[in-house]
Amino acid sequence: MRVIQPKGIKGSLKWIQDAVRRSPNLLQPQELPTIDWVSPLEEDDYAEYRDGAFLDRLRIGHLTASLKDFWPQRGPQWDALGLTSNGPVLVEAKAHVREFFSPPSQAGLRSLEQIERAFEIVRADLGVRQAMNWTELYYQYANRLAFLWWLREHGIDAKLLFVSFLNDADMAGPKYAETWEAAFAAANYALGLPEKNKLRRHIFHATPDVRELAT
Template sequence: MRVVQPQGTRGSLKWLQIAIERGGAMLCPDAFPSIRWVSPLKGDDYAEYRDAAFLDVIGQGHLKEALGSFWPKRGPQWDALGLAGDRAVLVEAKAHLDEFFSPPTQASEKSLSMIGTALSGTAARLQARTGTDWTKVFFQYANRIAHLDFLRQHRVDAHLLFVSFIGDEDMGGPTSRDEWRAAFRTADYALGLRRRHALSPYIHHVWPDVSKLA
């Protein structure tokens, strides 16, 4: 699904669009190859992509059937997508903490069964602490990790990039990367994830200061 977006006027939508229009250098993690951004682009109506459409954008359209068996429709809508050589970069962007503390999934019973299977499979591969239901806590964070796992299970050199903006006074966002780091540590603990797990090398963080984009 291709989801057209307005030109952002506040929050992560605004800052991410601006950062990418300026070349996206400040979104690139340290020691990471230069990223060619393929979404959101001004010439593409700032569109964001989800489900099978996001696979086409990153050149993995052959996995559409597999994705359909892994996750129901209306899966994650990626804030940005990029390519760094053979690497596919999936982006989740935030400008304030309330966005990060997502509610449990509201999926139907049929979809919930598929989602639960996908999340429990990822949790098992990451040797997460048992007893945590990923459909109920930090669901958005959990499903992004699960999609990273899906792609890597299918031999795609996929990477998940969390863009956590700092200094967004309009949104009352964090003023330091330490605030964001604490939030991610909380989420990892709630999901039963170890500090280092099998997907850790493929999960990256950047903390752009919005004052450099204003």
């Protein structure tokens, strides 16, 4: 699904569009090859992508049928997507910590059962020992992790980049990167995610200061 977005006027929608368009260097982890951004782009109506459309955008559309077996329709809608010489980069962006506390899954019964099966497989492979319910707590964060896991299980060298903006005064966003670090640490603890797991080295964080984008 291709979802056309308005030009952002505040919050993470504004800042991720501005960063991709004007200052992609602020989103670039040093450990990764240069990212070629494929969304959101001004010339593409700032569209965001989900389901098979996000795979097509990343040139791995051959996995669409397999994705349907793993996850129901209306899966994660990615704030940004990029490509490096090694593989795709999936992006989730936030401007304030409240955004991080996503509500539980709103999926219908049949879809929820499929999501729970997917989470069960992911949790087992990542060494989550407790029977944590990932559909209730930090659901958005959990499903992003699940999609990274799924892509990598299909031989795709995917990376997951969390972009956590600083100093968004309009949204009362954090001033310091340490605030975001604490939020992610709390989420990992709540989800029962071991510090050492097979996804860890494929997850990256960027904390751009919006004051650099506002100038």
